[in-house]
Amino acid sequence: MNKEYIVIAFTENQIGVLNRITACYLRRKINIESLKVSESSIKGISMFVISAYTTEEVVSKLVKQIRNIIDVIEVKYYNEDELITQEIALYKISSKLFKENGRVEAITRHWNTRIIEFNPQYVVLEKTGTREEIEELRAELERGGLLEEFTRSGSVVIHRDSIEEILQNKIDSNV
Amino acid sequence: MANKQRVKGAEALLMSLIAEGTDIIFGYPGGQVIPIYDHLYDYKDQINHILTRHEQGAVHAAQGFARVTGRVGVCMATSGPGATNLVTGIADAMLDSTPLVCITGQVPQTLLGTDAFQEADIISMTMPITKWNFQVTSASEIAGAVAKAFYIAQSGRPGPVLIDITKNAQVEEVDFAYKPCIYLRSFQPKPEFDPALAEKAVEMINRAEKPIILAGQGIKLAGAEQALIEFAEAGNIPVAQTLMGISSVANDHPLCVGNLGMHGNVAANEMTQHSDLIIAVGMRFSDRVTGDLKTYAPHAEIIHVDIDQAELNKNIRVALLVHADAKDALEAFKVGLKYKDRTAWFAFAKDKAALEDKLVISCSADPEGKQITMSEVVQRLAVAEKSDAVIVTDVGQNQMFGARYSRFNRTRSFVTSGGLGTMGFGLPAAMGAKLGVPDREVVCIMGDGGFQMTMQELGTIMQNRIGLKMIVLNNNYLGMVRQWQQLFFDRRYSFTDLENPDFAVIASAYGIPSRRVTEPCDLEAAIAELVDAPGAFFLEVIVKREENVFPMVPAGASLSKLIFNE
Ligand SMILES: Cc1ncc(C[n+]2csc(CCOP(=O)(O)OP(=O)(O)O)c2C)c(N)n1
Ligand SMILES: [Mg+2]
Numbered sequence: 162m163n164k165e166y167i168v169i170a171f172t173e174n175q176i177g178v179l180n181r182i183t184a185c186y187l188r189r190k191i192n193i194e195s196l197k198v199s200e201s202s203i204k205g206i207s208m209f210v211i212s213a214y215t216t217e218e219v220v221s222k223l224v225k226q227i228r229n230i231i232d233v234i235e236v237k238y239y240n241e242d243e244l245i246t247q248e249i250a251l252y253k254i255s256s257k258l259f260k261e262n263g264r265v266e267a268i269t270r271h272w273n274t275r276i277i278e279f280n281p282q283y284v285v286l287e288k289t290g291t292r293e294e295i296e297e298l299r300a301e302l303e304r305g306g307l308l309e310e311f312t313r314s315g316s317v318v319i320h321r322d323s324i325e326e327i328l329q330n331k332i333d334s335n336v
Numbered sequence: 337m338a339n340k341q342r343v344k345g346a347e348a349l350l351m352s353l354i355a356e357g358t359d360i361i362f363g364y365p366g367g368q369v370i371p372i373y374d375h376l377y378d379y380k381d382q383i384n385h386i387l388t389r390h391e392q393g394a395v396h397a398a399q400g401f402a403r404v405t406g407r408v409g410v411c412m413a414t415s416g417p418g419a420t421n422l423v424t425g426i427a428d429a430m431l432d433s434t435p436l437v438c439i440t441g442q443v444p445q446t447l448l449g450t451d452a453f454q455e456a457d458i459i460s461m462t463m464p465i466t467k468w469n470f471q472v473t474s475a476s477e478i479a480g481a482v483a484k485a486f487y488i489a490q491s492g493r494p495g496p497v498l499i500d501i502t503k504n505a506q507v508e509e510v511d512f513a514y515k516p517c518i519y520l521r522s523f524q525p526k527p528e529f530d531p532a533l534a535e536k537a538v539e540m541i542n543r544a545e546k547p548i549i550l551a552g553q554g555i556k557l558a559g560a561e562q563a564l565i566e567f568a569e570a571g572n573i574p575v576a577q578t579l580m581g582i583s584s585v586a587n588d589h590p591l592c593v594g595n596l597g598m599h600g601n602v603a604a605n606e607m608t609q610h611s612d613l614i615i616a617v618g619m620r621f622s623d624r625v626t627g628d629l630k631t632y633a634p635h636a637e638i639i640h641v642d643i644d645q646a647e648l649n650k651n652i653r654v655a656l657l658v659h660a661d662a663k664d665a666l667e668a669f670k671v672g673l674k675y676k677d678r679t680a681w682f683a684f685a686k687d688k689a690a691l692e693d694k695l696v697i698s699c700s701a702d703p704e705g706k707q708i709t710m711s712e713v714v715q716r717l718a719v720a721e722k723s724d725a726v727i728v729t730d731v732g733q734n735q736m737f738g739a740r741y742s743r744f745n746r747t748r749s750f751v752t753s754g755g756l757g758t759m760g761f762g763l764p765a766a767m768g769a770k771l772g773v774p775d776r777e778v779v780c781i782m783g784d785g786g787f788q789m790t791m792q793e794l795g796t797i798m799q800n801r802i803g804l805k806m807i808v809l810n811n812n813y814l815g816m817v818r819q820w821q822q823l824f825f826d827r828r829y830s831f832t833d834l835e836n837p838d839f840a841v842i843a844s845a846y847g848i849p850s851r852r853v854t855e856p857c858d859l860e861a862a863i864a865e866l867v868d869a870p871g872a873f874f875l876e877v878i879v880k881r882e883e884n885v886f887p888m889v890p891a892g893a894s895l896s897k898l899i900f901n902e
Contacts, residue, residue, distance in 0.1 A: 177470075231468045
């Protein structure tokens with residue numbers, strides 16, 4: 162059954178690793194929903210967070226192939242509920258509507274958004290939350306014909322157990 | 337660490353290669369590697385550079401060298417078209433786990449990304465077909481990159497790596513000091529062997545009545561030939577080989593039941609289907625071995641030993657995964673192993689072999705004996721070479737006859753393009769093989785189609801006096817495709833017949849002694865002439881046009897659905 166799987170990989174900070182990892186998805190014609198690369202809490206080691214819809218069988222094989230990439234130190238896949246995941250989204254609304262439509266203020270308060278820019282043309286709201294929360298707010302604004310533009314980040318995740326500790330142990334024990 | 341020496345990057349490259357034990361490079365020069373070639377001129381006494389006639393020849397030669405010696409093959413090409421000409425061989429080496437270090441020149445760093453003359457992004461192009469690749473843009477990176485390249489190419493499951501060196505890095509000066517790479521924190525080439533797995537495996541093996549060992553190329557790569565035989569003998573377990581595993585066990589060993597897969601032996605395939613325990617070692621359950629997965633080995637539990645964790649549970653779900661080096665595992669499996677008679681199981685093997693003999697081997701494709709058949713050529717060659725030659729094949733029917741009827745008495749003696757099935761592989765790979773084991777007899781078996789894909793390498797053979805024996809099985813067809821057309825496409829021979837030149841004359845033009853035979857009565861003498869020739873010899877054999885390779889498991893069909901004739 163297709164569902165969302167999140168692959169987390171820790172790699173050497175080397176040019177080309179990104180391509181090698183995405184090529185594993187490409188070969189199997191799996192579309193990447195979101196991808197984020199950043200430095201992990203250990204200096205010189207990058208952390209990849211990749212989400213894609215596929216089956217457990219495929220993702221388990223994919224992860225083994227990613228593990229074979231020379232610069233990959235550790236890689237695992239997770240169900241969404243094994244991770245604490247947050248995304249950040251920005252919503253642009255015309256200032257005119259923002260001021261005139263009586264519902265906007267209530268919506269923004271209800272959804273816990275923050276105004277990060279307010280000028281005569283438009284207002285930019287920011288919201289942090291789960292993918293579902295972000296999508297719900299988007300739907301609500303769209304229904305009201307309020308939304309002009311929308312963008313969201315990939316997932317920022319943290320594991321319920323400490324994976325970085327496992328990683329550090331692995332690096333230490335290899336030395 | 338060696339004393340530091342101030343040298344140019346190009347020289348640092350050669351010194352690094354020498355430090356890794358390289359004494360032969362297959363290559364082709366061009367604008368962006370001229371500095372390296374300039375230094376090669378001074379290193380002739382330490383590095384034998386073989387100038388091929390095409391970069392594809394260089395990479396296949398490096399593969400052939402690596403496959404027979406177990407050492408890393410090194411090839412070199414210039415940027416752009418030189419580099420792209422290596423691509424097929426690199427892909428081939430990736431699928432067949434062949435350790436290669438490929439070196440390409442690249443435009444100067446300042447021109448990268450500008451569509452400069454002969455710039456090709458070979459790093460991106462070879463990313464999915466290399467185990468690792470790296471672009472060097474400064475001389476100071478060269479020694480480190482070469483060290484890492486050799487370490488990665490030959491550790492764990494071997495494979496090709498590529499180093500792309502910009503021209504500026506070749507001409508800059510650097511303080512050279514070489515330190516081999518022995519460890520990378522992100523790469524664990526050899527898994528630690530878990531003794532508990534051996535215990536579990538032995539328990540399963542001791543329980544089994546009809547076990548069979550499937551030996552793949554991993555046996556050769558791990559140097560586990562002896563361990564395999566000792567294990568098999570200790571448990572009295574039959575051994576079947578994959579195409580890539582051929583020659584890891586001598587054909588005349590009583591436990592050897594032949595080859596697996598599409599054109600394998602009836603016994604090996606049928607035993608897979610009747611076995612209660614498969615012990616697969618250093619093989620990857622390729623679709624050419626398994627046929628239809630749903631009906632594969634229906635009664636067997638499977639123990640899969642592989643050094644590559646990504647192969648475990650990839651194509652087939654198995655009962656016991658053993659992520660290990662083949663030799664470690666086989667040595668451990670011997671402990672506590674029970675010897676069983678298995679009289680009925682070996683009788684089954686014998687029956688199936690007899691069936692194959694009756695339906696295929698002893699019934700000539702040309703019963704009237706008017707024409708020479710490919711199977712006859714290979715069988716006669718095996719006898720004439722006393723099972724002692726290295727056999728290199730091209731791809732197609734010639735390859736399958738080569739695999740079926742050649743005989744081997746020692747390992748690393750059969751070289752073929754298994755995973756990629758690259759026509760044109762044979763001649764250059766055989767050339768590299770002969771240079772790798774100059775004291776052994778090396779014979780290349782080719783088809784008329786594949787020979788013409790890389791036949792320019794006759795020039796390399798001539799220039800370097802490579803004592804290679806060559807046989808072209810000329811059926812004037814792209815025979816294997818024609819066979820499929822005959823069997824599955826209503827004999828519609830769409831674009832598979834070839835009008836050919838007189839190949840023996842071409843060989844003669846290169847100064848290579850040659851002979852062309854058309855009559856069955858001349859075959860034996862012609863093969864004797866080839867075997868006895870002191871140097872290179874080229875034999876063209878005109879064979880029956882429509883001979884087919886049998887038995888055959890049609891693509892995607894069950895292993896139990898063997899076909900024996902048209
Ligand atoms: C580079 C390449 N192109 C195409 C094929 C497909 N192919 C496989 S076997 C074959 C026919 C080979 O003909 P020939 O070399 O004459 O050998 P024969 O089968 O007749 O022995 C072809 C075209 C291939 N394997 N490799
Ligand atoms: Mg042919």
